[in-house]
Amino acid sequence: MSSDYDLASEDEADLIAATTPSVDKKRKLDDIETGNDLTVKKVNTGPSPSIPLANRVLRERFGLPSFRLKQEAAIARILDGESATVVFPTGAGKSICYQVPAVAFRIQDQETGSRAPEFSGVTLVISPLIALMKDQVDALLKRKINAAVLNSSVSRDHYLATQEDLRLGRLDMLYCAPERLNSEGFIASLKAIPGGIRLLAVDEAHCISEWGHSFRPDYLKIARFAQEAKVERVVCLTATATPKVAQDICKAFNIPSEGLFTTTVYRPNLRLLAQTSTTHTDDVGRLASFLTKHPGPTIIYVTIQKGAEMLAGELVARGFQARPYHAGMNTDVRTKTQDNFLASGKMIVVATIAFGMGIDKPNIRNVVHFDIPSSIESYSQQIGRAGRDGLPSTCLFNLSTKDFYLRNIFTYGDRPSDRSLRLLFKDICSPERQNLKAGDIFEVSLYHQSRDVDIGPTTLGILYAHLELHYKLFRSAGALYTDYKYKPQNSRLISSDESPSARAIVRASVTKGKWTQVSLDDVATSTGIARMDLVRKMDEWNERGAIELEKRGVLNTYRLEKPLPSDQEEIDIMIKELDAGMAEKERQDLERTTALIDLVTDKKCFSRSLAEYFGESGVDMPNECGHCTWCETHEQVVLPDEPPQPPDPEKIKRILSVVKVRDDPRLLAKIAFGIKSPRIGAMKIYNTGVFESMNVCDFMELVRIFTEECAREGGGSHGDG
Numbered sequence: 245m246s247s248d249y250d251l252a253s254e255d256e257a258d259l260i261a262a263t264t265p266s267v268d269k270k271r272k273l274d275d276i277e278t279g280n281d282l283t284v285k286k287v288n289t290g291p292s293p294s295i296p297l298a299n300r301v302l303r304e305r306f307g308l309p310s311f312r313l314k315q316e317a318a319i320a321r322i323l324d325g326e327s328a329t330v331v332f333p334t335g336a337g338k339s340i341c342y343q344v345p346a347v348a349f350r351i352q353d354q355e356t357g358s359r360a361p362e363f364s365g366v367t368l369v370i371s372p373l374i375a376l377m378k379d380q381v382d383a384l385l386k387r388k389i390n391a392a393v394l395n396s397s398v399s400r401d402h403y404l405a406t407q408e409d410l411r412l413g414r415l416d417m418l419y420c421a422p423e424r425l426n427s428e429g430f431i432a433s434l435k436a437i438p439g440g441i442r443l444l445a446v447d448e449a450h451c452i453s454e455w456g457h458s459f460r461p462d463y464l465k466i467a468r469f470a471q472e473a474k475v476e477r478v479v480c481l482t483a484t485a486t487p488k489v490a491q492d493i494c495k496a497f498n499i500p501s502e503g504l505f506t507t508t509v510y511r512p513n514l515r516l517l518a519q520t521s522t523t524h525t526d527d528v529g530r531l532a533s534f535l536t537k538h539p540g541p542t543i544i545y546v547t548i549q550k551g552a553e554m555l556a557g558e559l560v561a562r563g564f565q566a567r568p569y570h571a572g573m574n575t576d577v578r579t580k581t582q583d584n585f586l587a588s589g590k591m592i593v594v595a596t597i598a599f600g601m602g603i604d605k606p607n608i609r610n611v612v613h614f615d616i617p618s619s620i621e622s623y624s625q626q627i628g629r630a631g632r633d634g635l636p637s638t639c640l641f642n643l644s645t646k647d648f649y650l651r652n653i654f655t656y657g658d659r660p661s662d663r664s665l666r667l668l669f670k671d672i673c674s675p676e677r678q679n680l681k682a683g684d685i686f687e688v689s690l691y692h693q694s695r696d697v698d699i700g701p702t703t704l705g706i707l708y709a710h711l712e713l714h715y716k717l718f719r720s721a722g723a724l725y726t727d728y729k730y731k732p733q734n735s736r737l738i739s740s741d742e743s744p745s746a747r748a749i750v751r752a753s754v755t756k757g758k759w760t761q762v763s764l765d766d767v768a769t770s771t772g773i774a775r776m777d778l779v780r781k782m783d784e785w786n787e788r789g790a791i792e793l794e795k796r797g798v799l800n801t802y803r804l805e806k807p808l809p810s811d812q813e814e815i816d817i818m819i820k821e822l823d824a825g826m827a828e829k830e831r832q833d834l835e836r837t838t839a840l841i842d843l844v845t846d847k848k849c850f851s852r853s854l855a856e857y858f859g860e861s862g863v864d865m866p867n868e869c870g871h872c873t874w875c876e877t878h879e880q881v882v883l884p885d886e887p888p889q890p891p892d893p894e895k896i897k898r899i900l901s902v903v904k905v906r907d908d909p910r911l912l913a914k915i916a917f918g919i920k921s922p923r924i925g926a927m928k929i930y931n932t933g934v935f936e937s938m939n940v941c942d943f944m945e946l947v948r949i950f951t952e953e954c955a956r957e958g959g960g961s962h963g964d965g
């Protein structure tokens with residue numbers, strides 16, 4: 245197959261070609277001639293000589309008078325050549341910690357005469373938030389700081405300009421998403437930058453921790469990349485890290501304890517309230533009276549998209565200016581809601597966690613958790629959006645027993661069954677792949693595989709990351725789209741394009757109804773034109789408005805590091821280990837919910853408990869904050885006792901009569917509890933009355949009972965329902 249991956253790395257091959265070997269050679273030759281050692285050494289033990297430079301850059305280039313929190317200490321450490329981890333609350337100013345060094349390196353080099361400007365290297369910023377990267381880059385460009393973002397949505401002109409800037413060592417900062425590091429071409433291009441990667445900034449660094457609340461498998465690959473690309477130093481940034489997570493981050497990048505800069509999570513202007521409710525409580529009525537008593541811009545967090553729509557509707561019906569916001573909504577509507585909220589003095593946004601990242605609105609007066617958040621970290625991050633102007637603001641936590649059911653659905657739904665893990669290995673190590681050698685590439689549609697083996701996409705991503713990083717079976721080598729279709733918008737632009745790619749695409753295009761289809765693989769094979777050039781041509785037409793383009797069918801590609809295992813014993817061990825890892829993850833997820841409940845139901849100041857959870861000794865804050873439910877009332881918030889019901893034998897029988905599957909006890913438990921999955925969907929049993937028929941029971945108890953039932957009936961599938 246072609247190695248021109250057009251999703252994550254469509255343009256990297258160009259970049260490598262453009263980054264001429266002579267530049268790299270020159271760097272080395274110059275270094276030898278001048279005796280320069282490009283690695284930076286820690287110089288002294290007194291106050292850092294970099295502090296005046298850092299302050300100058302802050303004032304002159306960023307227009308800010310002075311540093312706050314531990315910004316100065318962290319930046320000085322970075323400029324002195326060491327790595328750092330920065331844990332500051334949201335909005336505290338983490339970005340400055342890599343933006344100031346990124347600009348200061350060039351000045352430092354000039355002043356010390358250590359490097360020519362084109363060898364000052366680049367600061368690479370890895371951030372999962374694509375929209376925010378663009379905003380940051382725009383703000384930097386306004387300050388005449390040479391920054392760029394590389395993602396799949398940048399235009400061809402922008403891409404080529406960035407490529408040229410990188411090649412000539414003119415760029416101070418480059419932003420990209422972590423997925424980008426899956427692209428072999430991109431990594432090769434970064435390794436060839438003259439001056440190298442001076443600083444690697446890892447934003448939302450808590451995603452690296454498998455113990456963390458929002459682990460992202462691609463983050464695990466950043467540390468490997470840092471080593472392989474020989475980045476000079478690293479700064480990891482996050483708003484929320486427990487001591488364990490901070491330790492994980494530091495360990496991954498070999499950052500010693502003196503490189504960890506944390507500040508308190510205690511916010512004296514936030515009033516932290518908590519209340520509990522039962523299934524019979526009028527939650528909306530209570531919320532409405534809270535909102536009447538506490539006017540001002542408000543974010544209300546809920547767990548699911550439908551919940552956001554429904555609650556916003558109910559609030560509108562009660563006369564509030566409320567709007568829903570979630571990832572399932574149209575981008576234009578979302579942008580409009582966000583813009584209106586930013587400008588408003590009273591609007592309420594009812595949102596899933598999709599809302600709030602990077603929102604820098606100073607006067608948010610209330611943050612309400614209508615449903616239970618996923619962890620103390622999420623809670624802390626979300627309440628951190630209130631009262632950034634320092635004025636009194638209220639955070640209300642509504643704790644309802646019915647929320648636990650939803651949280652359990654997420655937690656138990658994530659863990660794959662033994663059958664699913666076996667199917668996954670059967671699929672990956674299929675007979676047709678047994679002849680592949682180290683260095684060969686194989687392709688997988690993770691979308692289809694997720695459905696076939698009945699494992700959710702997020703969990704599948706985690707399993708692939710383990711196979712890549714722990715078992716070193718393969719490396720992700722990027723992704724490509726399989727299907728291209730377009731609607732011509734400006735036929736003149738297309739017909740006047742005389743390039744070989746354009747001619748070949750037009751010749752092979754077939755119009756079916758509104759859409760024109762073209763198989764880029766076929767065109768590449770029949771004409772010998774590189775697939776990448778064809779992809780680029782289609783993107784270019786799309787950008788110039790000549791066509792409306794639609795790309796579909798993502799194929800992930802992996803390069804083998806060794807032949808895939810064929811020995812069943814070896815595979816069994818891997819399955820066992822992966823299952824143990826998943827069980828541990830499940831345990832931690834359950835623990836996170838318990839920790840959150842304990843926080844607000846304890847006989848203790850909430851603010852203090854929160855600070856202690858994040859490892860603070862609490863010496864910098866009063867024993868009692870005076871503005872949380874405990875401190876205000878000294879009455880414990882009590883969670884109504886609604887224990888799980890024992891499983892009803894009649895309902896068990898009914899499930900076993902409707903569903904004939906006996907090869908997957910966990911699947912039967914999911915049906916009883918009400919957890920959806922592709923395999924359950926295919927059984928068409930959602931309306932038979934058995935699905936979710938035992939949602940008041942303990943899930944693990946259901947797994948135990950169905951495991952016994954399946955063993956009694958001898959295991960093995962009797963069909964899919």
Ligand SMILES: Nc1ncnc2c1ncn2[C@@H]1O[C@H](COP(=O)(O)OP(=O)(O)OP(=O)(O)O)[C@@H](O)[C@H]1O
Nearest residue numbers: 308310311312333334335336337338339340483602
């Ligand atoms: N030393 C400072 N003095 C004054 N303002 C500052 C300082 N440092 C940062 N800021 C400002 O604080 C605001 C928030 O900064 P930034 O976006 O870096 O926060 P953050 O910690 O990255 O937040 P988040 O966790 O939401 O990403 C910005 O407007 C920034 O200009």
